[in-house]
Every structure is written in C-alpha cells, then in structure tokens.
Amino acid sequence: MTELATTGTDLPRLRELNSLSIVRALRDHPPSTVTELSQRTGLSRPAVDVIAQGLVSDGWATVLEPGASSAVGRPARRYRFRAGAGHVLGVDVGVHKILALLADLDGNIVHTVRQSVAAEAEPAERLAVLDEVVSACVAEAGKAAADIWAVTAAVTGAVDASGRTSFFTPLPGWKSVDLAAHLGTRFSCPVVVENDCKLAALAERWKGAATDADDIVYLLGGMRTGAGLIIDGVLRRGFGGAAGEIGALKHVRWLNAPEHLQNCPGVPATVSPDDAAAWVFNAAREGDRAARAAVNRYVKDLAVGAAALVLTLDPQVVVFGGGFSRSADLVLEPLRNELQRLCLRMPDVRASTLGADSVALGALKLSLNEVDVRLFSAGLSAPVAPRRQ
Amino acid sequence: MTELATTGTDLPRLRELNSLSIVRALRDHPPSTVTELSQRTGLSRPAVDVIAQGLVSDGWATVLEPGASSAVGRPARRYRFRAGAGHVLGVDVGVHKILALLADLDGNIVHTVRQSVAAEAEPAERLAVLDEVVSACVAEAGKAAADIWAVTAAVTGAVDASGRTSFFTPLPGWKSVDLAAHLGTRFSCPVVVENDCKLAALAERWKGAATDADDIVYLLGGMRTGAGLIIDGVLRRGFGGAAGEIGALKHVRWLNAPEHLQNCPGVPATVSPDDAAAWVFNAAREGDRAARAAVNRYVKDLAVGAAALVLTLDPQVVVFGGGFSRSADLVLEPLRNELQRLCLRMPDVRASTLGADSVALGALKLSLNEVDVRLFSAGLSAPVAPRRQ
C-alpha cells in the first residue's frame, strides 16, 4: 500500500521489472542457462535471452561460453551475475580495534584490514586510524573510493537518524562525532552508521546461527551488554534508533551484569581487568565453585533483560553472541533455564557462530542491503555507484 | 526480495497491475475523473479509461454521470470504488459483552450488534451468544454469510498460529476452544482470531490517537493490563503470537497493578469490585489523597512494563487505552514522568480516542487488511468473496 505501488506501469517499466527478476534469479543461483532462468522466472526463453544479453552489455552479467558438457544435447551458454561490478564496505569501529571488510556484490569478502586502537583514544586519533584502515582496505584490493557502492560503520551506542550516538557511547568524546559526515567526505556513495549489536544480529541471520529465522533477538554478551532485534526478517531500529536498549532500565541489571565476572573472588592479581571474565569462564569450566557461582549470577542478570525482550517480541530464536559467546557452553544452559522460568513461550536459544567479526560482517550486510534497495528494487540502470540522497 | 518478486511479468499481468493501481487510487480518494486518475497513477488518459470501464463491468467501480459542474469545460464522468461489493466483519469476544461490527470495503460501519454475556459463562454459552450476535449483525444488514469476505474475532490472551489461546485467557474454559474453526463452519471466507490488545492498537493507528505514527506501543489499561505493538506500520504478533506479553514477567507488576485501585482504602462497600477503579479515579479527580496515591501506585507499576516496551522498541507514540483511558487525564501526566525517568528517548504519550469499541474496530481493520492482501495485492479478478486457504 505504498505510494510507489499506486504508480502505473508501462512497457519500459515492465522490461525493467523483468530485468530485475533475471538479476535476482542470477544472484541467488550458480551460473545459469537461459532455459533455467526461463523456468525460474516464468518468462519465456526468448524474452530471457534478450534480457540476458542486455544485462551483459550493461555490465550486470558475464557470459560463460560452454565448456565440457555433461548432459546430452547442445551445451548451453551460461550467464553469471557480475558480482565484481561493485563493492561494498563494512567497518567495525570498536573500542579496542577497527576492522574493515571489503566485499563484492555477492558478499564474498575480498579484503580485510584490522588495526588495534587504544580504548582511551580521543575521537581525532580514532578517526585517523579509521581513515587509515579504510583507505588501506580499498587500496590494497586495487579499488578506488569511486568503486565502493555503500559503506556501513558500526559503533557502540544507540545511533540516531543523523548517525550520531548522542544518548550514550563508551567511546570517549564520541557523542559529538558525526561519523557519517566524516566518511561522506571520502565516499560519494551512501554512508550508514549503525549500532554494533544491531549489525551483529543482522550478521547472524545472514550467515550465522539464525539463518532460518525471521524473528530474532540477538544478545551481545561482553564487557558491555546489548541487543539487536530482527522482526519479520528486517532489522528494527525503532523510531529514534534506540530499539533494544532494554539495558537502560534499572530493573534490568545489564549494566552491572559483567561485574559479577570481573569481581569474582579468586581472580589472580596478574590477570588484567579485561581478561578477568575469560579467566572466570575457564575456572568455571574446570569446576571452580566461586567461578561457577559468578557465571550463574551473570546469567541470572542477563536473563531478566533477555526475558523482557523475549516477552515483548516473542522471537523464534535468541542468539547469544559477543565476546562471552566463546564460553557459550557455560552460559546457554542456565540461560535457557532462566528463560523457561520467566517466559511464556520458549524460543530457541543458540550460540553465535561468527565470533568477533560478526559486527563488521553485519555492517557489510547492511551495505549490501542498501545497494539492493537502491539498485535492485526500484530500477536497474547501468552498474555505477549509487550516490547519496 | 520475496519469492513473488522474482516472478517475471507478462502483458496480462501488466494490465492486472495497472488495474490494481487504479483501484487503489480510487479507494483512497473521493469519486475521481479519468483525468485525475491519470495524473495520480501516471498512466495515460486512454489507458485509464479502458481500465476504468473494465472495473465497472467487473463490479469493482460504479459510474457517476456528470451532474452540476462547477469548472469550465465538458463535465467529467466520475468513477467511484464500489465499497459495497463486499463486506467484512469484526467481532469483539469480550468478558462481559460480545460486539459485532459489519462494514463495507471502505470501512464504513453498516451495522452494529452488541449483547452482554456473563463473565463466568461457559464456552458453549459464550459461543451461542457469539453466533446469535454474528447472525443478527449479518442478517439485519440484509446480507448473507456468503457476502462476508473476511471475519476477525478478538479474544483476550495470546493467540497462537492455530487461533487458540493456549497460554492464558481470563475467559473460563476457553483454552481449548478453536474459535476459528467454530466461525469457519458459518463462513467460507478467511477467519482470523487475534488478541484484543493487538487489535486495539491497530484501531488506534487506523482511526484513533496514532494515525500519524508507524511505531506504536498500545497499552491496554483496565482490570487486565496488556499491550499491542505496531512496528514499521505493521501489527507484530511475534513468532508464536505472544508479542507484547511483557506482563508475564514478574519484575513487571502488571498482573497486580489494577489491584492498587481495587483495594484502595475508602472505597464504599456499596461499590462493586468492577466499579471500584472508576470510583477511585473519580475520588482522585476530586482531590481524595488516598485515591490519588492509589492512582500513582498503579501508574508506577504500569510504567515499569511500559518502559520495558519502550526501551525495547523505541516507538514514536505510546497510546493509553482500555477501560481506564476514560481517566487518562489522571494517568497520562504521571505516566509521562515515570517514562521520562526510565527511558532513553521519550515517546509521545497519548490517550486513546476510540473508547470501548476500539477492539472490535481493530478486528474490522484486520479483516479489511486480510481482504487487501488477498484481493488488492496479488491479483484482481471479479469481486467475489475470497475463500479460505
């Protein structure tokens, strides 16, 4: 019932729609023959043929001349989506590290650049590292800024419509940083800034623990606790971008939950505060009673917020990710028990399968989605980088 | 990126799409001339003319021959969407009453039947009253069951995919009732059963307090407390239909919140338990200190759950509805204060404008949506009642 849907459709538009059908059919499958595409789209073979040739001349597809054929009959020419027509960037601007991923339109990661940064670094320094990482990632892959079709940057904290994290962020001095504008000076393509938990949720649905689900609550368990929500297959930001920030409710003890692990009695003084949680998980795994109790207290606090999310959204799957997901073997079981106790309908509880790169991966996916919306839903022109606005 | 979107489009389909464009343009506006429709859809005037005539002969539209014209030039024939081509039913199966609304395809309410039922009535009795009300509503409007294109029934409690309220419902013995199947014996059209709070939320967005918003948290404040969620303009049920049931969390004191009003000291013994809350609100309005304190305690408990919903979803608007919304003047201000204290980004807090019929109205809207999906999005054949499945 959108305004666009009320628009009439003429013949050129019909051709455009059918071209889009072919492009989508090409993207989702290995190199295809005209006959296969014809069956997949319902279009006639001649129509597909004409359109496919148009896609090749426009640069959206490439032809694979027939090689050794296995079937009988004349071997068919195969068309393949030209994933290399454009590239997208996903960047994780973390507290300790900055990670950039460059991928083609199929989501194949072409290049990766990672650089650590001091947790207490000022915005100027952090932005300098970011510029370095992004430039290196693009350059080392043999690309120019103009070859990038979309950029997504992940930051911690609720991101508002302008791309700022004005409510809260653990990055020092970051509240006033306009990251989208900063990256916008380097890229003319769409630049999106998004919350890290939300992007990690997106990644888990893309190629992680919840590829089968449309309703997902993602829990980021680490030194900071957060959540990302996917409802009916779409990442939900909320009206002001602050969806999932249940941790701000005092009744939900998310802010202090990790302290149960950090302040666990028995942690040697030689272990740094950042490594304390890992030490406690290891100790708990080896049977240390104090450590086990600390883990249980952590899960109990985590579960209250998780239960609030689950009761609000009734998701199919809860994914436990973040730094602590390496110790999911210790967390999942008590988390399930607590949720069973608190919730009406019990969701699947799973551990993240993506590890520490999930945030950058989700940023990549959001870039791909952005390209999809701009190029593969409305119209289909020659493959060039979409411009902002 | 749906499966349907990958389907190719041929010429007849093009005509179908354009017919749909015209139907939508007709539905959203007063009787229109061909020229107006042409401008609205972007189609040429002759094309619109042909399609409009086809719609008339199919029964989707009627012609208004030109009467007194105000403008210069030849007076134009006007086309009008034939809202009377089909009708839909919305039924509120409440604890104390059963209310049925019959409306045409424009949502104009044609007939209303209401009948009270004992709160403690067994399912068989309640279903008998329901049948009576529904039959009367259809018959008194001069319609037959075959003229009804969609039926939606509202019940209290989380409704699962099969239309049952297996988790919880205050209706005695209702957990095992298959209301959809029961209504299905009388109607061959789609029959939907849905939670009352969710439907009330839908109604508020349709023609209530939140027509301007796409992200809405609806709070049902009454002897029972509940919530309905609209996210990105769509009613969200959750994977198992239990979305919004935050009241089940013990940390959220929704279950006992109304007791603050019922057990307020100073309520005369002559006032029945059902009327106690109204008495307390009145007393509070007149300055009774105990009553004011009770209202404040109620709001304080209500706000915890509301804050959990708001923090999870970051909605644009929170609508306070239900039986207590008549006393919204006393509730809204303290509710705003509490939410301000608890939440990250403050939403608009508004009172329901629909009153007690909002649930049935929402049921009506869901029926209309069902018809829209079945008839006005995929294809467009002659106007006949859609069949189930």
Added chain:
DNA sequence: CGCAATACGCTTTGATCTTTACAAAATCGT
C-alpha cells in the same frame, strides 16, 4: 555415419500502453 535430443536465434503474432487527433459537451465572453 545417421538419428535423436537439446539449445540457440530469428520471425511472426498478439497484447498493452502512449501519442496524436478529433468529436462532444459544457462554460465564458462578446
């Protein structure tokens, strides 16, 4: 080596929308 099976590419046909043109009906100006 010939036949069958399959795929490719061209031509014809049919459906649809747009453009253009013209007749019909009403109002406005003289």
Added chain:
DNA sequence: ACGATTTTGTAAAGATCAAAGCGTATTGCG
C-alpha cells in the same frame, strides 16, 4: 444568442514487449 475556449470522451496509429512457432546448430548415442 452565438462563437471561442476548455475539458472530456473516443478512435486510430505507432511503439514496445513477451509468447509462440520454426528452422538451425551442436552434441551424444546407436
């Protein structure tokens, strides 16, 4: 009152596109 103007209704011509049909090319199998 009558013609000019404006807008609507309708018809014909032109353009675009997909479907259907048919001949040709290429391969495998007997």
